[in-house]
Amino acid sequence: MVYALHENPEWWPPFADAFAAEGVPVTEWVLTQGVLDLDQAPPDGVFWSRMSASSHTRGHGLSKDHTRAVLSWLEAHGRRTVNGRRVLELEMSKVDQLTALRAAGIDTPRTVAAVGREQVLAAARSVPGPFVTKHNQGGKGLGVRRFEDVEELAEHLAGPESEEPVDGITLVQEFVQAAEPRITRVELVAGELVYAIDADTAHGGFQLCPADACAIDPATGRPLLPPGATLAPEPDQQLFTLREDVDPALVARYQAFARRTGLEVCGIEFIEAADGRVLTYDVNTNTNYNAAVEAVAPRSGPRTLARYLGSLTA
Template sequence: MSSGRGSAPRRTPAHHLSKDYTRTVLSWLESHGRRTVNGRQVLELEMSKVDQLARLRAAGIETPRTVAAVGRHHVIQAAAAVPAPFVTKHNQGGKGLGVRKFERHAELADYVDSEEFEEPQDGITLIQEYVVPARPSITRVEIVGGEFIYAIEADTARGGFQLCPADACAVDPATGQPIMPPGATLAPEIGQQLFSLREGFDHPIIEKYLDFARTNGIEVCGIEFIESVDGRILTYDVNTNTNYNAVVEQAAPRSAPRALAQYLRSVAENL
């Protein structure tokens, strides 16, 4: 037997079929009884924010109010159910793909009717309440092999909607300059870090996430939430192809990549 970790690829135009290739490989492996980590069913969860939000709510985890529109022609009608301001995002996303904030429904109507409209890869656009944060940050809880490793905090003032912790996400490969992400209110500077360890984080949401991961067969993930100004903790994303940040790793009491390597070794030794 062999082991492998299913990892959903980036949904970029140049590689739009890679997720389908990954589905095929995982299905082939699992049909032959091969052990996979974050296998085919977890890949499907990664590829659908609708699925993620539905399962989170079923697990008793609060999420932002969201409606899904299938097809461009249904976006404006679906948005009528969500008070402004709100954001739109792609059902299949990554690095803030398709995320835009609208202050009024009329702004959305103009956008949908324009050439700027970004058609989601699967045709599903989400309209989601804009959560006013208690402070300009989100938290990401890292889980490996059923264990909570640590939590990181991401600066949304400079990171906006694009909160990928990998170093490669922060710099434009063409110019070498920091990327001004969509939704950011402050321009990032060279060398400035958007991510930090959330030291001493101990909250009941951790146990809920661990139960959620076990129930859904997720062995490695990073789950993100935002704390709203009205006191809610709203979970909005489950990353099953999580990335780790070098600066956070230097401050963390336990290394997430090392924990992952140890977990994969234990899986392999028990085959």
Template sequence: MTFLAAATPVVYIVHENNDWMPPLLAGFEAEGVPYREWMLDAGSIDLTQAPPEGVFWSRLSASSHTRGHAHAKEYARSVLRWLEAHGRRVINGTHVVELEVSKVAQYVQLGAAGFDVPATIAVFGVDDLGARARELALPFITKHNQGGKGLGVRRFDSYTDFDAYVAGADFEVPIDGVTLLQEYVLSAEPFITRAEFVGGRFVYAVRVDTSAGSFELCPADACVVEPAPGLAPAVCAVPGAGASLFTRRDEIEAGHPLIVKIEAFLAEHGIEVAGVEFIETADGRFVTYDVNTNTNYNPDVEAGLSEAGGARSVARFLGGELAARYSAD
């Protein structure tokens, strides 16, 4: 798709997945914020020319390669560097992209900031997988470094089963060759929490029911996660079809110590729109394990809010940035 600039400054939404866009675009329409989509599937930019005026919101996803967009990450890096070099206002820019596409980077930075993160071993290639897995207690899980959608996430209750998986035809080769071996964090109750942030500030928290056993927790779509050999698939219900797996956690508020700490982390790393997931364990740990910088918002949760939800909060935030930069024009 050839990119066409708007005649006047607008918010440009840089993304690669049309399926996630309708609720976000509805938020822009409701708030009256002018926008244009910039699809990272194909096209070109003239590096001798300046970019259009406007505010640019990157929604690059680590799972883009699973939707036939194998080069979207490199397209995003090129586009965002071009924008930033010309001083354009970019939300979730190049530094944030590098965190989005690497769970290793996320865990390193979260750990350095004092968060409790899952014990994780990053294995490059396959030769060391068996030996390094035995450094973790059973059960343990695997996941892909460039994740999302539950990519490569499986639970193993025996090293023998894991060896067979690695040697077998079902082994999922990560797109970047990096497999993560990780402690299995047992929650006190069968749910995880996803806290949403817009403009770097807390919006609300969502309880995500994990009683079905699924590891794919994206609020936007259904999911089926492949099990370890011999185990049945864990299937996640479609939000809106029967009882929703996603409900608001009103007891998690802006002043919560973990929320305050996450806001400081987001500010330090220039992350302005994100969903951050954590688990509360039986022994009182708050384990933070994912920073999703292309967050989606569950329609059931959004519909039940009396105030503006995530989608409209994003539109207000970006509309405010647009007005602040171009009001004099």
């Protein structure tokens, strides 16, 4: 049996379909609340964590700590976890991601982390404008803003639209001028490339979650689709497209990074800068897959994942 640990049922339907198609039994553990009896042993099976750093934006602010407890319990009993306790920390912290990427020899944007508004301003003075601010624990591009200079940031921080990061840590990061208005996300399962996708930053801005459930109406800021629905945009309106020319050497570095950090399922994002740099800036350990890309990709991300998890139960 595969147990899927998560907190967002709206992201689950494509995975449910994939497990059914592959004939792999799966049980959801929705970790928004629950009881954990430490005197009992966990059931036998494979436990796949896809807890999201953006869980607090859905009213599930305690889910990450609940998941920490559950994964510690599972691993103490020797149960097989996929994207386990160590990987959860990577998901919850962009500082953790960036420092791990740098330790692996992968280039990342200039970034300074700060706690406290005055320290955020101090950090911004050390990063030439324009720059962006990000929440250390984020997701879906929420809380990401671009500023031309420290004065503009100071005005924002003093205003009503300023949002405190849930863990208190703000990142000030160089704004990377892209050679083309896109970022690329490389999807890996069990260390193997599934496919890569391009996200159109000219139309998507910083909101680049590929799941259909993330689709937002720019006029209202509300979800475009009800839970479980599938978005079918016109070809010239697609925010996400399949990319087939990613440098194999970069993919190899990501594969080595995944092995080094114990990442079995992930989407790693990079941007190609106008000055020739290739900068990796985000590691998604609860990766979602886009329906439009799935329709043309050489293989399915969710089904590849379901097959892999099924193989671990044999």
